[in-house]
Amino acid sequence: MFELIRRERRPVTPEEVAEGLGISRKPAAFHLDKLVAAGLLQAHYEAPTGIRKVGRRPKVYEPVDETIAVHIPERRYGMPADVLT
Structure with missing residues (x-):
């Protein structure tokens, strides 16, 4: 989901x-809200483009402006042996 939204380069519903992932809307919205809670996405309500629709404005998601970094710790293969000994 995160990669799909980053590729779009615009807010997406x-x-x-x-539709892009081939899943239903409800699980997509659930996981998008989890990505917002984790700080990877931001959400807001936006007026629809084109023909004016009746009802609430749709909630849209887009990546945060901050740089995201992932650090993988160094592997210590001897540690499990030390723990078990």
Whole structure:
């Protein structure tokens, strides 16, 4: 989901994410909200483009502006042997 949204380079709705991944809207929205809670995405309500629709404005998601870094710790293969000994 995160990669799909980054590739779009624009705010996307849960429906667009669900269609892009071949899943239904409800699980897509659930996982998108989890990515917002983790600080990887931001969400807001946006007026639809094109024809004006009746009802609430759709919730859209986009990546945060901050740089995201992942650090993988060094492997210590001897540690499990030390623990078991």
